[in-house]
Amino acid sequence: MSEPLIEMINITFTYPGASQPVFQDFNFQLLPGNHLGLTGPNGCGKTTMLHLIMGLLRPQAGTIKIFGEEVKKEKDFVQVRQKVGLLFQNPDDQLFCPTVIEDVAFGPLNQGKPPAEAIRIARETMEKLGLAGFEDRVTYKLSGGEKRLVSLATVLAMQPQLLLLDEPTTGLDEATRHRLIHILQDLDIAYMIVSHEPEFLNHTVRQCCHVHSHCCQPTLHQPGGNGV
Amino acid sequence: MRGGGIFPEQEAQKYLSVIQEPFSEGASLAHRLDPRGKIVVAALFSILVAVVRTYAAALGGLALAVLYLTLARLPLKRVAARLLLVNMFILFLWLVLPLTYPGDPLWHLGPVTATRQGFAYTGLITLKSNAIIIALIALIATVPVVTLGQALHNLRLPDKLCHLLLFTYRYIYVFEQEFRRLVQAMKIRGFRPRTNLHTYRSYAYLAAMLLVRSFDRAERVFQAMLCRGFKGTFYSLKTFTWQRRDRIFLGASGLALLALLCLEWLKPIRF
Numbered sequence: 001m002s003e004p005l006i007e008m009i010n011i012t013f014t015y016p017g018a019s020q021p022v023f024q025d026f027n028f029q030l031l032p033g034n035h036l037g038l039t040g041p042n043g044c045g046k047t048t049m050l051h052l053i054m055g056l057l058r059p060q061a062g063t064i065k066i067f068g069e070e071v072k073k074e075k076d077f078v079q080v081r082q083k084v085g086l087l088f089q090n091p092d093d094q095l096f097c098p099t100v101i102e103d104v105a106f107g108p109l110n111q112g113k114p115p116a117e118a119i120r121i122a123r124e125t126m127e128k129l130g131l132a133g134f135e136d137r138v139t140y141k142l143s144g145g146e147k148r149l150v151s152l153a154t155v156l157a158m159q160p161q162l163l164l165l166d167e168p169t170t171g172l173d174e175a176t177r178h179r180l181i182h183i184l185q186d187l188d189i190a191y192m193i194v195s196h197e198p199e200f201l202n203h204t205v206r207q208c209c210h211v212h213s214h215c216c217q218p219t220l221h222q223p224g225g226n227g228v
Numbered sequence: 229m230r231g232g233g234i235f236p237e238q239e240a241q242k243y244l245s246v247i248q249e250p251f252s253e254g255a256s257l258a259h260r261l262d263p264r265g266k267i268v269v270a271a272l273f274s275i276l277v278a279v280v281r282t283y284a285a286a287l288g289g290l291a292l293a294v295l296y297l298t299l300a301r302l303p304l305k306r307v308a309a310r311l312l313l314v315n316m317f318i319l320f321l322w323l324v325l326p327l328t329y330p331g332d333p334l335w336h337l338g339p340v341t342a343t344r345q346g347f348a349y350t351g352l353i354t355l356k357s358n359a360i361i362i363a364l365i366a367l368i369a370t371v372p373v374v375t376l377g378q379a380l381h382n383l384r385l386p387d388k389l390c391h392l393l394l395f396t397y398r399y400i401y402v403f404e405q406e407f408r409r410l411v412q413a414m415k416i417r418g419f420r421p422r423t424n425l426h427t428y429r430s431y432a433y434l435a436a437m438l439l440v441r442s443f444d445r446a447e448r449v450f451q452a453m454l455c456r457g458f459k460g461t462f463y464s465l466k467t468f469t470w471q472r473r474d475r476i477f478l479g480a481s482g483l484a485l486l487a488l489l490c491l492e493w494l495k496p497i498r499f
Binding site for chain 2: 086154
């Protein structure tokens with residue numbers, strides 16, 4: 001069996017000032033090529049888990065391994081962020097550049113690509129997501145659905161090997177939701193989706209996990225099945 | 229995909245927004261000039277007009293500003309509305325300055341004395357401020373804020389200041405929407421502002437909530453940027469090129485500003 005993409009071993013995490021830990025001796029694994037759905041009630045730690053993987057939060061105890069390497073310091077996570085993409089819950093947090101093309105090219109430029117290549121990658125990514133012609137649109141003037149797709153483009157433009165999506169369907173209409181499903185089905189990288197929508201997960205992931213404070217327990221879920 | 233129709237309520241909010249850039253759109257000569265040139269000229273012009281002390285130079289400045297305004301071909305009604313706003317403040321100067329400035333008395337009204345120098349000084353301030361505002365409307369308001377940020381960056385203004393401008397601009401809309409949502413939430417529960425403690429407290433909560441939310445948002449935006457490999461440096465995609473018309477504009481403006489300086493030194497009109 002190949003090495004897990006993500007391994008969380010005996011993680012303990014408590015938010016400052018909180019009485020209860022979110023995670024206590026939490027263990028989790030994600031295998032290559034896996035498409036996983038994360039479910040659970042509000043506040044059970046789904047977003048926290050993604051933020052721990054990206055190094056936005058640091059556990060009080062435990063080990064996180066990503067692509068087989070242990071990550072501890074900010075320097076390690078800088079490397080992780082080159083290969084793992086995170087789509088935030090709210091696109092307004094993600095899109096901060098004045099125009100769409102600048103926002104999509106922001107990641108590639110940070111990766112050290114020259115401007116001409118960054119623009120080429122940005123255009124290609126946008127084309128793949130059906131966003132051709134959006135280059136000079138002003139980000140704050142986009143509609144909710146457009147903002148979501150552009151946010152996804154900004155993450156995919158970094159050509160990640162693993163994608164984390166935090167409630168990607170919030171506020172989407174039916175048409176945009178379908179576009180998102182098709183986009184995810186065409187992706188050939190591993191991804192994890194936090195979502196409260198069984199219907200959406202049915203179409204996009206093979207397996208669902210319920211997040212608890214100790215572990216992530218697989219739920220009986222098959223594509224096209226009864227859901228979570 | 230035409231996004232507008234799918235989210236009608238958002239679309240509507242966009243047009244309801246009070247924050248607009250009415251002068252930034254247009255195809256006039258002033259709109260097509262390189263923003264960097266316009267910024268440099270506007271800055272030099274403002275500094276020069278702000279320091280001159282003669283009517284000749286102030287009038288010359290006003291004439292030059294009006295010339296820039298004709299180049300920009302902006303809707304005059306809107307320009308007038310904006311000037312009116314500025315001149316409301318100047319009206320207060322007219323009420324106070326002539327009566328308090330020391331000099332030769334012009335007339336008395338009971339214990340109050342108006343001085344000739346006071347009137348002359350207030351008039352000068354009025355001329356100068358209008359000249360600067362008109363020039364800024366013609367040269368700076370014709371640049372979209374986004375381009376302004378990029379141009380300032382290109383002019384080697386410190387990164388932090390440019391980003392402060394761009395981020396403020398980007399998120400001011402989000403905060404405006406958040407503010408509207410909060411106000412609506414207050415309204416639908418029957419809140420009507422009165423002169424009482426409940427009103428003051430509610431407004432204080434509103435302000436505090438906006439502050440907390442903006443802090444949280446700043447945090448999340450920064451996290452999202454970290455996730456996309458941000459290491460503290462911004463790379464700009466925007467490139468500017470100087471055209472022939474920019475060189476002419478810069479040269480002509482330079483000469484005009486020199487002429488203003490000469491007016492200031494020669495003092496052809498005295499009060």
